[in-house]
Amino acid sequence: MLQQTLSERDRSLGERLYKIHEEIRANFPDLCRIAVALYDHETDILKTFAHSTDGISPISFYQAKLSEAHSLQEIAKTNQTRIIDDLTTQESQKAHSTKLLESGYKSSMTMPIIFNDHLYGFLFFNSPKKNFFSDIRCATIKAYAGVISLLVVNEMQTLTTFRGAVQTAREFSRQRDEETGNHLERMSRYAHLIALELAPKYKKADDWVEYIFQFTPLHDVGKVAVPDEILLKPGRLTDDEYDVMKTHVQKGGQIISLMRREFGLDSVNFFDMLNNIVLYHHEALDGSGYPYGLKGDEIPLESRICAVADIFDALTSKRPYKNAWSNGDTMQWLLDNAGERLDTECVQALNKHMDEVRKIQAEFEEDFIG
Incomplete structure (x- = not known):
């Protein structure tokens, strides 16, 4: 067996x-x-x-x-x-x-x-x-422990390989993008806080929480396909430019599917979760999001978690075209939009853990561009 x-x-x-x-x-x-x-x-x-x-x-x-x-x-x-x-x-x-x-x-x-x-x-x-x-029991259990350890190492190495492949592609665009590695570190940890809070209610297990943490940094991988003149534009995008920017979602889905196939990573568990994060993290509860205009529970839970974590970090981070908002102002904005654009439970979960948020911000400080 x-x-x-x-x-x-x-x-x-x-x-x-x-x-x-x-x-x-x-x-x-x-x-x-x-x-x-x-x-x-x-x-x-x-x-x-x-x-x-x-x-x-x-x-x-x-x-x-x-x-x-x-x-x-x-x-x-x-x-x-x-x-x-x-x-x-x-x-x-x-x-x-x-x-x-x-x-x-x-x-x-x-x-x-x-x-x-x-x-x-x-x-x-x-x-x-x-x-x-006892010594006899330990000898047998240790043999099984070696097998379990091998499964854990293989799971984590497979995941690391996949994340590395995607982040390598992302790195090519980071040199021309306002988002830094620390943005990804912060927002993935915000997502982890939210997932920890919500997992018991939704009968999710610990590994679901871990994969939220592992996969949320890959949400915007499709930005590698956005032209420089749009991705790097310091001011507001025109409607046509914004339409091009929004294509990064579908492009991201295509990229992770290609890498999954080309790197032979079919064994990556929870791949549907990664797909949901990449494809639906810009959807909004009231249907005003993109690219599919999903509403309410049509939006997967992991996508709703990613959206709150991503927006919180984007607003509290300095960018070439804006100053950073305070945590208080940002959280108030999230609360004002909870139930309309953003998932109320996700916003409340993050608000409950603001002490941990501040620790994350201190550990993964912004560099000169955010």
Whole structure:
């Protein structure tokens, strides 16, 4: 069954993790949880990504700085496995530790996911039994852990390859475009904040939130096809010029489809999400957007999230033709347009996390052109 699971490239990593967990539990039924957390080197953030849990997951939509988790730092540094035979004896008051205990887990095994000296994240195994992770059990579980780690690394490397291909194309236009790399870093993190807030209501999983973060920087890739005299025009565009500018949406869809095919990236999960972000992030709830004039729920949720994140950063960023708006003025504009052009829940979600927004702005400051 394991070989079949590995070959099911059309399944998400979470779905394949569940299949592997089933196979392990055939021998060790008290292994009740396997979870994957990914590490973002840019921000030192460790965040939940996928899990297979007997019952309700105790930890979802959670993130924390690796620098504040000293035991995990040590695991990553030494590339060793950590086993805790009795979680009730641990003094940690961290939220994730408390949640594990409240869910009845008594023992744990943690392993880093490292490939070519690069830390991708961590694997967590839990049982409601104390002293569950004996030498014999560990040997078997570690073999499966190697397979799971390989799946995670392959998933992330495939995604990195795709993002790299698209961003390489985008880089050609960045030298002649007002949008900088930091704009993309900021708006993708704003989108991540919104997605984290909305995911539980829409019954989305952690990996959906992660792909929002990964894919939103690619929303305007079609601008590589916009002529310089329009893309770089410092003043207001004429109606005809604006019509040309709007074609970047369809051009973007064509570009990612071409790259997906030419780079052999059919295994990229959530490709429909990327397609939605590229094609529909300029749509508006009242139908006044482009290119398709979609209304309300016709616009995919990820597209509505991207629109709010993108507009917030565009308004708060300095451009050659305008000064930056304050966060307060920008948020007020978003609130004024919520329910009309913009999704109200998305706007409110971002407004709820303005402290995190300011931290993102401080970490990814604008350069001289924005």
